[in-house]
Amino acid sequence: MLIVGMINRYKNGNRTKEDELYREMCRVVGKVVLEMRDLGQEPKHIVIAGVLRTALANKRIQRSELEKQAMETVINALVK
Template sequence: MYSKDADAMYDEMCRLIGDVVLTMHDFGIEPKHIVIADMLRTALASDAERPEFMVKAMKLAIKTLET
């Protein structure tokens, strides 16, 4: 069906979105798709070093959440 790379990217996107949703829950914030995308965008804008695979997954997750 899908390649191992596509499956790995999907898994990473789900992990990232899940982490954001759980963090939002901890702070009592309702996890709406646009807010999740904004949190991922803010994380991308920070100076933190991230593996290229994670950056790509974050960008794809944002794109998916905004459509």
């Protein structure tokens, strides 16, 4: 449902904060999946959520508010 709504808004040419969040969520998940593949791990949803939780807990890395929100949203979506 989230994807359908994003596609409909994107077709209209209007980019909203939700669109930016969705794009950042896709970037974050894609990065984790590719890194896991490189390490020979199977990218299961619970493992992806765990990787994101660990990364988000690392306060030494500065992240934009959009990236933090995207990571939190992905974690919540994966553990439902």
